Amino acid sequence: MIVAIDGPAASGKSTVARALARRLGYRYLDTGAMYRALAEEALTSGVPLDDVEALALLAHDAHIAFEYEGDDPVYSRVTVHGRDVTRAIRTPAVDAAVSAVARIPEVRAAMVAEQRRCAEGFDVVVEGRDIGTVVFPDAEVKVYLTASPEERASRRLRDREGAGYREEFEKVVADIVARDEADSTRDASPLKPAKDALTLDTTGLTVEQVVDRLARIVSERVA
Ligand code: DC
Numbered sequence: 001m002i003v004a005i006d007g008p009a010a011s012g013k014s015t016v017a018r019a020l021a022r023r024l025g026y027r028y029l030d031t032g033a034m035y036r037a038l039a040e041e042a043l044t045s046g047v048p049l050d051d052v053e054a055l056a057l058l059a060h061d062a063h064i065a066f067e068y069e070g071d072d073p074v075y076s077r078v079t080v081h082g083r084d085v086t087r088a089i090r091t092p093a094v095d096a097a098v099s100a101v102a103r104i105p106e107v108r109a110a111m112v113a114e115q116r117r118c119a120e121g122f123d124v125v126v127e128g129r130d131i132g133t134v135v136f137p138d139a140e141v142k143v144y145l146t147a148s149p150e151e152r153a154s155r156r157l158r159d160r161e162g163a164g165y166r167e168e169f170e171k172v173v174a175d176i177v178a179r180d181e182a183d184s185t186r187d188a189s190p191l192k193p194a195k196d197a198l199t200l201d202t203t204g205l206t207v208e209q210v211v212d213r214l215a216r217i218v219s220e221r222v223a
Contacts, residue, residue: 001026001123002138003218004131007145008180008191010152010159012202012210016145017127019211021073024125024218028074029118030066031128031135032098034111036089037064039098041080044088049100056106064114090159092167099179102129103186129183132194140221143214144193147203149173149180 003026005017014030021028038055041047041062047054063082066075077086088094101107108130115135119126128135132142147155153172160167183191193199198217202210 001140001218001222002119002136003125003141003143003214004136004139004194004197005125005127005143005145005214006129006131006133006191006193006197008129008152008183009176010156011145011147012152012155012207013127013145015207016202016210016214017125018074019207020214020218021125023211023215024123026073026123026125027068027119029115029124029126030075030078031111031115031126031131033066033078033089034064034114035102035107036094036098037078037080037085038062038107038111039101040085040089040094042101043093043097049097052104052106055101055104056110059101059104059107059110066118092160095175095179099182099186103182103188105188108188129191130189132197133192134189137194141214141218142194142197143217144197144199145210146199146201149176151203152176 003020005013007013018028038059042049042055042058047058062080065079067077067079069076077084078089079085112135126136132139150173153169153176156172156176157167157169200210
């Protein structure tokens with residue numbers, strides 16, 4: 001069973017996908033973390049963000065891995081060539097760099113192949129931008145989560161403060177709108193709902209309400 005969860009930045013995908021994976025006991029696959037890990041590796045190793053060839057090579061060779069603890073279906077660590085980048089991929093510097101990396105077709109081809117490999121043999125909840133459209137077009141359940149830019153900015157600020165970063169609300173709203181624009185107008189796999197996806201606006205809904213609804217949809221598909 002593949003549950004594909006797509007949607008724009010800070011739409012609640014991660015929180016919902018993690019909680020849903022734990023509720024169902026399905027493995028959680030965070031494809032955004034893979035693009036983030038690659039962007040972090042580019043920044044760390046000094047690869048310029050406009051050097052398409054070098055980034056494609058980096059994507060091809062980067063060994064990005066998720067580590068799981070015990071029977072928790074949600075990963076505890078992300079590594080690149082064995083280097084722990086779990087925290088480093090959530091910084092404003094990586095936020096700013098990741099769209100440049102994710103719009104390169106060769107990078108996407110390498111990541112998509114890796115994502116399909118990671119899901120092989122598992123029931124999975126897969127979160128991203130192009131899961132229902134490109135990575136798993138035959139996924140049994142496809143959901144497209146959205147929320148207003150202001151609600152998404154509030155959520156992002158709460159996450160960032162938890163991690164020790166402070167940012168201006170208006171700047172975060174502007175960043176989110178800019179990233180939506182970059183992600184949905186790029187040529188390679190732009191962000192858009194799959195034709196057969198259920199679109200769910202989570203503005204004003206609790207995580208629990210969204211997860212309940214999705215768990216019901218999955219159990220109807222399994223039955
Ligand atoms: O979901 P996120 O914020 O962690 O995603 C980080 C970036 O990666 C975001 O700018 C969009 C990109 N991304 C993508 O292009 N395709 C995916 N399947 C997942 C993320």
